[in-house]
Structure formats: C-alpha cells, structure tokens
Amino acid sequence: MTWLTWRQFRASALAGLAGLTLLAAYLVHLGLAVRRDHDAYLSRCHSGGDCGRALAQFLGEYQNTLLYLAGLLALVPAALGMFWGAPLVARELEAGTHRLVWNQSVTRTRWFTVKLLVVGLAAMAVAGLASALLTWAASPVDRLAGDRFSTIVFGARNLAPVAYAAFAFSLGTVIGLLVRRTLPAMALTAVAFAIVQFVLPNVVRPHLMPPVTVSRPMTAAAINEARGLGSITGAPVVKGLSVPDAWVSDVSELLTADGRPLATDRFDRCFQDPPATGATGTFGDAAVCLGGLDLHVVLSYQPNHRYWMFQFLESGIYLTLSGLLAGFGRWQVRRRVT
Amino acid sequence: MTEENSPPVLHAEGLTKRYGKRVALDHCDLRIPRGRVIGLVGPNGAGKSTLLQLACGLITPTAGTLRVLGARPAADAAHLARVGYVAQDTPVYAGLTVGDHLRMGARLNPSWDPALAARRVDQVGLHRSQRAGRLSGGQRAQLALTIAAAKRPELLILDEPAAALDPLARDGFLHHLMEFVGELGASALLSSHLLGDVARICDHLVVLAAGRVQLAGDVTDLLAQHGWLAVPRGARDRLPAGVEPVRREPAGPDDRCLVRIAPGAGPLPGPVRPVRLEELVLAYLSRAAGAPAGPVTPLGVRR
Numbered sequence: 126m127t128w129l130t131w132r133q134f135r136a137s138a139l140a141g142l143a144g145l146t147l148l149a150a151y152l153v154h155l156g157l158a159v160r161r162d163h164d165a166y167l168s169r170c171h172s173g174g175d176c177g178r179a180l181a182q183f184l185g186e187y188q189n190t191l192l193y194l195a196g197l198l199a200l201v202p203a204a205l206g207m208f209w210g211a212p213l214v215a216r217e218l219e220a221g222t223h224r225l226v227w228n229q230s231v232t233r234t235r236w237f238t239v240k241l242l243v244v245g246l247a248a249m250a251v252a253g254l255a256s257a258l259l260t261w262a263a264s265p266v267d268r269l270a271g272d273r274f275s276t277i278v279f280g281a282r283n284l285a286p287v288a289y290a291a292f293a294f295s296l297g298t299v300i301g302l303l304v305r306r307t308l309p310a311m312a313l314t315a316v317a318f319a320i321v322q323f324v325l326p327n328v329v330r331p332h333l334m335p336p337v338t339v340s341r342p343m344t345a346a347a348i349n350e351a352r353g354l355g356s357i358t359g360a361p362v363v364k365g366l367s368v369p370d371a372w373v374s375d376v377s378e379l380l381t382a383d384g385r386p387l388a389t390d391r392f393d394r395c396f397q398d399p400p401a402t403g404a405t406g407t408f409g410d411a412a413v414c415l416g417g418l419d420l421h422v423v424l425s426y427q428p429n430h431r432y433w434m435f436q437f438l439e440s441g442i443y444l445t446l447s448g449l450l451a452g453f454g455r456w457q458v459r460r461r462v463t
Numbered sequence: 464m465t466e467e468n469s470p471p472v473l474h475a476e477g478l479t480k481r482y483g484k485r486v487a488l489d490h491c492d493l494r495i496p497r498g499r500v501i502g503l504v505g506p507n508g509a510g511k512s513t514l515l516q517l518a519c520g521l522i523t524p525t526a527g528t529l530r531v532l533g534a535r536p537a538a539d540a541a542h543l544a545r546v547g548y549v550a551q552d553t554p555v556y557a558g559l560t561v562g563d564h565l566r567m568g569a570r571l572n573p574s575w576d577p578a579l580a581a582r583r584v585d586q587v588g589l590h591r592s593q594r595a596g597r598l599s600g601g602q603r604a605q606l607a608l609t610i611a612a613a614k615r616p617e618l619l620i621l622d623e624p625a626a627a628l629d630p631l632a633r634d635g636f637l638h639h640l641m642e643f644v645g646e647l648g649a650s651a652l653l654s655s656h657l658l659g660d661v662a663r664i665c666d667h668l669v670v671l672a673a674g675r676v677q678l679a680g681d682v683t684d685l686l687a688q689h690g691w692l693a694v695p696r697g698a699r700d701r702l703p704a705g706v707e708p709v710r711r712e713p714a715g716p717d718d719r720c721l722v723r724i725a726p727g728a729g730p731l732p733g734p735v736r737p738v739r740l741e742e743l744v745l746a747y748l749s750r751a752a753g754a755p756a757g758p759v760t761p762l763g764v765r766r
Contacts, residue, residue, distance in 0.1 A: 128570050132563060133556070221554040225607065228519055229571035230544035230614065232537075 126231055126239040134244055137209055145251050149258055152194075156262030159187055163265040180269060187266045194259055195281035201255055202289035203318050205248040210297020211310040213240055214458075218305040237458045241451055245294050252290030256283065274372035274432050276326050284436045288443035293318050295450040302454050325442070331374035333438045336425035339368070343379060345416030349406035354396065361392035368426045375425035382419045391418070470533030472497050472618055472650045473518060477527035480513050487513040489674040490527065495652075495667060497617075499681070500644055502665030503654040504744055506752075510674045511654040512551060515622045518652065519548035532617055544574050547611035551622040553604045557596030561589050564610055572614035579646075580613035587639070600627035604636065612643050619644065621653040625660060637664055662740040670744055672751035682740060689743055690735035694720045703729030710746035721746045 131138075166183040170176040214237070217223040227233050260267075260282045267273045273282055280286065296318055301310035341347060343363065348354065352365025361379040379387040395414035404413045427435065475493040479486070488510045495501055503511050516522045517529055520537020529535075534542050555564060561584060569575045584591070587605040589598070595606060604627055611619060624640065625633040641664055644651045655661050661668070668685060670678040678685065689709070694702070696718050702708060705728030710721040721738060724731070738746075 126571065129567050132559065132567070136558070220557065221550065221552055222556055224521060224548070224550040225554045225556070225610070226567075226571075227521065227537075228543065228546070228548040228611070229568065230540050230573060231571050232540050232543065235540070 126236060127243060129226070130240050130243045134209075134247070137212075138247060141205075141209070141247075141251055145254060148197075148255055152255075152258040152262045155190070155194075156258070159262055159265050162186060184266060184270055187263075188270065191259075191263050191266060192277065194263075195277050198255055198259055198281040198286055199277075199289075199322065201252055202248075202286060202293040203315055203322075205251060205290050206293030206297035206314045206318055207311045209244055209248050210294040211301040211314045212307045213244060213298045213301060214454075215301030215305055215307045215310045218302075219307055233458050234455055237455055241295065241298060241454070245291060245298075245447075245451075248290045248294040249287050253287040256281070256286035271370065271429070274427065274429055274435070276330075276372075279330075279372075279432075279435070279439075280322075280326060284440045285443075288440035288447075289322070291447040292321070292443040292450075295447040295454070296321075299450045299454045299457070302457055325439070329442075330435070330439060331425070331427070333435055334427065334431060336374055336427055337371075338423055338425050340421050340423050341366070343415065343420040343422060345404070345406070345412040348412040348415055349408055351407070354408055354411065355392070359389060359393070361387040361389060363422060366422070366424060368424060370429040371426040372429070373424055373426045377423040379415070379420045379422060382421075387418070387420060469497055470530065471495055472499070472501070472532060473652065474530045475527065476529075478514075478517065478524055478529050479526040480510070480517060480522065481525045486674050488517070488524075491671075491674075491676050493669065493676055493679060495650075495669070495679075497650055498648075499650055499667035500641075500665045501650065501652045501667040501669060502661035503652065503669045503671060504656065504658065504661055504748075505654075505671035505677075506656065506748060509671045511671055512622050514671065515548070515620050515652065515654055518618075519546055519620050521548075544572060544614060545617045547614055547616035547619045549604070549607045549611045549619075549621045549624055551626065553600075553607040553624075553627070555595040555598070555603055555606055557594070559595055560591060561593045561595060561598075561606060562591030564595060564606060565591070565613075568610045568613055574615045576613050576615050579615070580609055583609045583612070583639070583643075587635075601629070601632040601636070604628060605639075608636070608640065608643075612647065615647055615649075617649050619647070619649055619651045621651065623654055623656075625655065625657065633660070640664065658741040658744055661744075668740070668744070670747045670751075672748050675751070677747045677751050678743075685743060686738065686740065688725075689721060689723050689738045691738055692720050692722050692731060692735055693717045693733050701732075703731065705729060706731065709750055 162183055166179045169179045214223075217226065226236060263282070267278070267282070272278055280289065293314070297310065297314040300313050300317065301307065304310040304313060348363060350366070351363045354363060356362050356364075363376065363379060366376055367373060379392065381387055392415070395418070396411050399410035399414035402410050402413050404410055406412055471494050473493060473495045475491050478488055478491040478493070480488040491514070503514065505511050513522070517524055518531050518536055520535075520543075532542070532545055536546070537543055559567070565577075565580050565584065568580060569577060584606075587602070587609075589602060589606060595603065598606065604624060608621070608624065611621075621640070625636050628636055637660060640651070640653075653665075666682050668678065668680065668682050669676060680688075692706075693714070694711070694717060696716075702720075702722065705725040707723045707725070708720050709723055711718050721742065722735075724735070
C-alpha cells in the first residue's frame with residue numbers, strides 16, 4: 126500500500142519538493158545576509174557608534190521582509206491541504222478508481238490510513254523544514270525585536286506551522302471524502318482553513334492561559350508612547366501600547382479613576398479641540414488634555430516566558446483536531462462511502 | 464472440502480437495497496453453488512449492478528443478509544483476496560502504466576500470480592510502458608480483468624464486462640474469460656444484457672427484473688424444466704396440475720405456450736418442444752414486465 130501511495134503521490138511530491146527547494150534556497154540566502162548585517166550592527170555598536178540607531182536600522186532592514194515571509198509560510202499549510210489533502214480521496218472517488226483499489230486484498234481502512242499517514246507526514250515535513258529555516262534565518266532579528274509572540278510571527282516559527290500543516294491536510298482529505306469532487310473540495314478546504322486560521326489565533330489563543338492584567342495610568346507621556354488614539358467608531362481607545370517582554374492581547378478603553386469608560390464627548394473634546402499648551406510629542410495638546418483627566422487602561426498580556434507553552438498548547442490543539450478529522454475520515458470510509 | 468459441504472458462492476436471504484425511496488433489490492433469496500459460471504441477466508435498472516456491488520462489499524444491504532463464500536462480503540483482507548471484482552466502467556489509474564498496475568496488484572495481493580498476469584498482458588497485446596489513461600475501452604477492460612484474475616480469487620465478479628467492447632474484442636474477451644475461469648478453477652459471476660454471451664459461457668442463470676429474482680438455476684436444469692407446448696386458443700386454464708404457463712404467443716391456428724413443468728406433473732396435452740435459453744430468459748423478463756401472455760416485449764422496456 127505504501128508503494129501505491131508513493132506512486133500516486135510522486136508527481137505532487139516532486140512539485141512540492143521543487144517549491145520547497147526554492148523557498149529553502151532563498152531562506153538560506155536571507156539567513157546569511159541577516160547574520161552579516163547583525164555582525165555589522167554589533168561592530169558599529171561596540172566601536173562606540175550610536176547603538177540605538179544601528180539597531181533600528183538593522184531591524185528596519187528585515188522586519189518587513191520577515192513579515193511577508195511569515196505570510197508566505199501561513200500559505201504553505203493551506204496549499205498542502207488544497208493540493209495534497211483534498212485530492213487524496215476525492216480524486217479516487219471522482220475517477221471511480223476506489224472500486225479498483227478497494228477490491229485488492231487491502232481493507233478500506235488500511236488503504237485510508239496508509240495514504241493519510243504517508244502523505245500527511247510528508248506535508249508535516251515540508252512545513253517543518255520551511256518553518257525551521259525561517260526560524261533560523263530570522264532568529265537574530267527575532268531576538269532583538271522581541272516580537273516572536275506577536276500574532277503573525279508566532280504562527281510562522283518553530284512548531285506551529287507543522288501542526289497547521291497536519292490540520293490543513295487532514296481537513297482537505299476529509300472535505301474531499303465528503304464532497305467527492307476534487308476542485309470544489311480544494312476551494313472548500315481553502316475557505317475552511319482560512320476561517321480556522323483567523324478564529325484560533327485571534328479568539329482562542331489569547332485565552333490559552335489566563336492573561337496577566339495590569340492597570341497603567343495614562344499620563345500625557347504614556348499616551349505619547351502609543352501608536353494611535355481613538356478608533357473609527359469614535360471609541361475612546363489608545364492603540365499600540367506595549368509591555369516589555371510580553372504579547373499584549375487586549376487593551377481596555379480609557380477608564381476614569383472610578384473604573385468607568387471615559388465618556389465619548391469628554392474624549393472628543395480633548396481629541397478634537399484641546400486647549401493649546403504648545404506641548405510637543407506624538408499627540409501634542411490632546412495628550413496633555415487627556416493626561417489631565419486621571420485616566421488609566423487595563424492591559425492584558427502574556428509574558429514572553431510563556432512562549433513555548435503557547436507553541437505546545439496551540440500545536441496540541443491543531444494536532445488533536447487533525448486526529449479527530451482522521452478518525453472521522455476512517456469511519457466514513459468504512460461505513461458510508463461507496 | 465467437497466462442493467456439497469462447502470458454503471455456497473453466494474447466499475442471499477431477504478436481500479434488500481434501497482437508494483432513498485428507490486428500491487433496487489427487493490427481498491431477494493438466492494443460493495448459488497460453487498464451481499459455476501453464473502450469468503446475471505435482466506433489463507437496465509433491474510438491480511444487477513446493485514447485486515454485484517453488494518456481493519463484493521462495495522455497498523451494504525439495507526435489509527436481509529448476504530454471504531459470499533461463507534462470509535460477509537469484504538469482511539477482511541483475507542476475504543477480499545478471495546473475491547475479484549471488475550466494475551462496469553473498468554476503472555484503472557489513468558496516470559499509471561500497465562506495468563505499474565501489475566506492481567500494484569503484486570503488492571496489494573498476497574496470492575498474486577505474476578506469471579499469469581505477465582502471460583495475460585502479453586496475450587492481449589498490452590505493453591508495460593503504456594499509460595492506462597491512453598488505453599482503449601477494450602484494452603482497459605482487459606487490464607482490469609487481468610488484475611482481478613491474477614490475484615487468483617475463488618470468485619470472480621464481472622459487471623457487464625463486455626459492454627464497452629466491439630464484437631471482435633468481445634469474442635476474444637469472453638474466450639479469455641472462459642480460459643481464466645477454467646485455469647483458476649474459480650466461480651464467476653457476471654452480469655450482461657447480451658443474452659447470446661450468457662448462453663455461450665454460463666452454466667448457471669439468474670434472471671433479475673424489477674429488483675426481484677425471476678428465475679435461478681443451473682442452465683441444464685432450467686432447460687429441462689421448460690418447454691413449448693402447443694395449446695388450442697383459449698385453453699390455457701386446462702393445463703394439467705404442475706404445469707405453469709410462463710408465456711403464450713400465437714403460432715398458426717393454435718397458441719404456443721412456454722411452460723414450466725414441475726417434476727411429477729400430470730400427463731401433458733401434447734408433445735413438448737425444447738426451448739432455447741434466450742427464449743426462456745425473454746419469457747421470464749416479459750412476464751416480469753407485466754406482459755404474461757402478450758406479444759414479445761423488447762428487452763429493457765418495462766411498463
């Protein structure tokens with residue numbers, strides 16, 4: 126059965142290998158360049174130069190590229206689910222070849238299990254290799270930027286991509302088994318996987334462990350550290366606050382001293398028409414005006430030392446889901462599909 | 464094991480298969496002994512394919528039981544090895560070569576006979592390097608049959624095996640099939656709506672119409688139990704006990720009536736002429752189609 130699985134999978138395996146080779150070559154090239162520039166930054170810093178500026182320059186050089194690569198790596202499991210998972214059973218059902226192979230001396234469940242394991246492990250290996258290379262290439266930047274816990278980067282390093290690939294692949298296989306046609310199965314797999322990949326990191330991940338909360342007074346100086354003020358709906362919020370060595374998962378609205386949200390009209394008055402004080406800083410007079418209102422926010426965050434715990438927890442969730450899908454597929458093949 | 468105490472090739476009791484509201488098989492009872500070439504005939508939609516797919520375990524019955532070679536169809540890998548099946552559209556992997564298919568057969572079947580497979584592939588003019596997707600319908604059927612036969616099954620199930628073939632290819636195919644069955648010492652169960660093919664190669668017959676078994680038995684027994692009887696017009700009711708009319712049609716001044724004669728039936732009102740297998744099958748199919756004594760109803764047309 127392993128031979129037949131390999132023989133059927135050969136062409137798509139070679140295509141996948143070609144893609145992986147290209148990506149790997151680029152990542153190795155990038156990793157070497159990152160290390161060269163990292164050394165240059167260190168020597169500039171140690172030879173009495175401006176460390177802060179050298180660091181900013183070094184990070185600025187690569188952070189965008191690495192963000193794009195994280196996006197690309199997020200597509201790898203989706204592509205594996207679509208091109209390796211969805212056709213795995215659907216193509217057999219579509220072509221009627223299941224009626225040939227199910228009448229060899231191999232039970233359907235064994236047929237399904239071997240196919241799922243061989244191609245599924247290959248998918249995990251591809252994602253694992255891509256993830257390992259990107260993790261290696263980006264490690265000097267990640268160490269200095271301290272943002273590997275952030276929503277996008279988290280899913281593009283270490284273990285998580287392997288678990289995503291396992292999930293996407295078994296999802297594609299089971300959808301193909303139910304839909305029984307390759308192209309619709311591929312499209313459905315892409316949509317379903319995208320939904321899960323949006324919901325899990327944004328809705329579930331912040332609550333994998335109870336977050337640490339801290340109340341931070343919003344003085345004029347604290348507000349000027351933020352990246353943005355106010356929202357499109359006009360809510361009194363401060364955006365882009367950070368906690369050192371932590372992933373900030375939630376920031377409350379601006380709260381008054383008694384813990385109630387700041388009234389919108391009071392926020393608007395400060396935001397749109399603050400008394401002129403000639404203050405400088407990102408938000409100028411608005412920051413001074415708001416700073417005078419004795420406000421605070423409640424920050425929820427996951428400290429960085431929980432990073433590996435989160436990698437294991439999230440990978441565990443995805444692998445469990447993959448296992449459930451595989452079990453369901455096995456049951457379907459034995460009981461329902463004809 | 465002798466034929467008498469070994470379990471029958473196929474044993475169905477109250478076998479029923481429904482697809483939603485449509486009834487494909489309706490309480491079929493069948494018991495077919497080993498060592499036969501069984502022809503399953505009936506009009507389109509009679510339930511032939513359903514019965515064959517049930518027999519090889521591709522589908523499961525809605526009600527009733529079916530045992531093939533003494534076990535539930537496709538019960539485990541060992542049972543799968545004992546039954547070969549070629550589906551109606553003779554599916555093969557389009558991207559794999561003929562040689563790949565033989566390797567697949569060898570790897571997936573412990574009882575695979577490489578010599579038989581090699582000989583047959585050469586015999587029908589297939590090349591190992593040919594892609595299965597490029598084969599003609601007839602060549603594909605030959606490849607599918609080779610794979611099913613080279614695992615040396617005890618029962619070979621073929622669903623309309625010759626349907627896609629031209630007359631010459633069909634002739635060759637049936638010839639090889641008979642050789643095969645002889646060589647394997649196996650039973651074969653094949654469906655067809657080509658009565659000539661069935662008459663030529665089968666020694667056991669099952670007539671299926673409207674989801675029910677109309678007639679089943681060894682061909683020699685069936686031919687011996689039936690005959691044409693000349694009956695004066697309007698005299699049908701006066702047939703002796705044990706003589707059952709199956710079909711009646713005008714012939715000169717009299718009617719001729721195809722009758723089933725039970726053993727120990729009373730004296731017959733005239734000489735009995737033998738019946739040909741095709742006539743017999745048509746008579747039962749017409750009766751099932753709701754024309755017990757009327758003119759010939761073409762095969763495949765049902766009221």
